[in-house]
Amino acid sequence: MLNRITNFAVSAVLVLTLGLISASAATKTVTIRVEGMKCAKCSGAVAKALKATEGVEDAQVSSEKGEAVIKYDDQKLTETKLREVINGTGFKAVEEKGN
Ligand SMILES: [Cu+2]
Numbered sequence: 001m002l003n004r005i006t007n008f009a010v011s012a013v014l015v016l017t018l019g020l021i022s023a024s025a026a027t028k029t030v031t032i033r034v035e036g037m038k039c040a041k042c043s044g045a046v047a048k049a050l051k052a053t054e055g056v057e058d059a060q061v062s063s064e065k066g067e068a069v070i071k072y073d074d075q076k077l078t079e080t081k082l083r084e085v086i087n088g089t090g091f092k093a094v095e096e097k098g099n
Contacts, residue, residue: 034046056077
């Protein structure tokens with residue numbers, strides 16, 4: 001009986017540890033405000049540049065909202081790098097206050 005409880009405790013700790021490891025390597029989602037986009041061509045150009053960047057898993061860019069919602073692998077990319085990619089398209093990634 002005690003053995004079973006010990007086994008259970010050990011596996012619970014294992015599962016928690018594995019969960020933490022995979023969580024730290026998980027996909028991150030970030031919303032970046034982008035200035036200067038006027039139409040679907042603009043947002044399309046930003047989305048294309050982002051999707052061509054290694055580590056980006058998905059990019060939803062809206063010219064109406066003026067933002068890019070990006071899913072990325074944080075082992076390969078940083079938010080700073082994503083901002084550089086956006087700025088490289090000729091639009092401006094805006095630094096949000098309180099970020
Ligand atoms: Cu446009």
